[in-house]
Amino acid sequence: MPAKLILGTEIREQILDEITKEVAEIKAKHGVVPGLVTILIGENPASISYVTLKIQTAHRVGFKEVQDSQPIDISEKDLLALIDKYNKDDSINGILVQLPLPKHINEKKVLNAIDPDKDVDGFHPVNVGRLMIGGSEVKYPPCTPAGIQELIVRSGVVTKGAEVVVVGRSNIVGKPIANMMLQKGPGANSTVTIVHTGTKDMASHCKRADILIVAAGVPDLVKPEWIKPGACVIDVGVNRVGEKVSEKTGKKIAILKGDVDFEAAKAIAGFITPVPGGVGPMTITMLMKNTLKSLKFKLGIA
Numbered sequence: 001m002p003a004k005l006i007l008g009t010e011i012r013e014q015i016l017d018e019i020t021k022e023v024a025e026i027k028a029k030h031g032v033v034p035g036l037v038t039i040l041i042g043e044n045p046a047s048i049s050y051v052t053l054k055i056q057t058a059h060r061v062g063f064k065e066v067q068d069s070q071p072i073d074i075s076e077k078d079l080l081a082l083i084d085k086y087n088k089d090d091s092i093n094g095i096l097v098q099l100p101l102p103k104h105i106n107e108k109k110v111l112n113a114i115d116p117d118k119d120v121d122g123f124h125p126v127n128v129g130r131l132m133i134g135g136s137e138v139k140y141p142p143c144t145p146a147g148i149q150e151l152i153v154r155s156g157v158v159t160k161g162a163e164v165v166v167v168g169r170s171n172i173v174g175k176p177i178a179n180m181m182l183q184k185g186p187g188a189n190s191t192v193t194i195v196h197t198g199t200k201d202m203a204s205h206c207k208r209a210d211i212l213i214v215a216a217g218v219p220d221l222v223k224p225e226w227i228k229p230g231a232c233v234i235d236v237g238v239n240r241v242g243e244k245v246s247e248k249t250g251k252k253i254a255i256l257k258g259d260v261d262f263e264a265a266k267a268i269a270g271f272i273t274p275v276p277g278g279v280g281p282m283t284i285t286m287l288m289k290n291t292l293k294s295l296k297f298k299l300g301i302a
């Protein structure tokens with residue numbers, strides 16, 4: 001039997017509906033809505049399209065949304081002052097600085113200047129530490145790993161006692177999702193292995209996985225024979241492997257491929273995410289969830 005598809009496009013809709021409902025309830029009871037500011041430096045077309053999507057999603061769920069566009073030559077000092085202004089702004093619950101930043105600005109310094117209680121991306125060292133401690137310490141799990149966990153849980157995949165193998169150890173995907181899956185609690189409690197370019201026999205580890213999470217950025221890295229029959233395969237990779245003309249718009253668009261040989265893998269796996277349409281739609285969704293959480297923490301109702 002072919003694998004059940006885990007569709008981020010569908011699960012996103014469920015979660016956004018839940019957020020919209022909760023925002024309306026909070027507005028009726030407390031008279032406030034979550035506030036999200038997106039700071040965009042310069043006019044990088046990819047950054048503009050990400051920010052546009054974030055703004056559209058924030059509107060959809062009923063947030064107050066502020067788009068703050070700054071010129072490419074803004075000084076680091078002025079950007080830090082801007083962040084300080086939003087740190088102090090009571091109507092703002094989440095601050096997002098769209099990356100990449102121009103070369104004259106120290107990215108680490110800027111991200112670390114965001115108040116950890118408004119760091120809805122979950123990249124501030126304080127939030128990374130909270131994630132490592134786990135349990136009630138966790139405020140804002142980083143958005144892509146949080147989306148991966150939601151996909152697994154909402155698909156009914158059992159995580160307690162499962163062998164989870166994560167391919168990749170980046171700070172934004174591999175390390176945090178591995179850490180989240182090993183925590184003692186619902187949606188986790190797994191036995192976790194991380195593999196990377198220093199791993200001796202990657203195939204043997206992957207073959208043990210009940211849940212295989214692949215975030216390497218290498219097309220077709222994971223071969224079908226590495227997949228345990230019935231396993232849940234989460235393919236985080238987004239690789240541009242060519243271009244095609246869109247049937248809808250007639251414009252050239254990228255051909256995207258994941259890190260797993262999808263066609264062959266879906267005959268073996270029990271569950272699998274497609275690329276695109278799997279993990280991708282979850283990141284902005286979880287950003288909305290974190291921003292709502294930030295307001296709930298402030299109101300003491302989280």
Ligand code: NAP
Binds near residue numbers: 171279
């Ligand atoms: P990254 O920072 O480049 O990290 C890739 C990791 O994979 C590294 O730890 C690397 O190992 C490991 N790796 C690379 N090639 C490998 C190989 N041949 N064998 C074993 N391990 C290998 O990438 P990332 O930011 O985590 O992103 C990974 C992929 O996910 C990318 O395709 C990215 O576009 C995608 N992504 C998607 C979303 C989304 O859908 N929302 C979000 C984030 C990322 P070493 O540490 O040993 O170098």
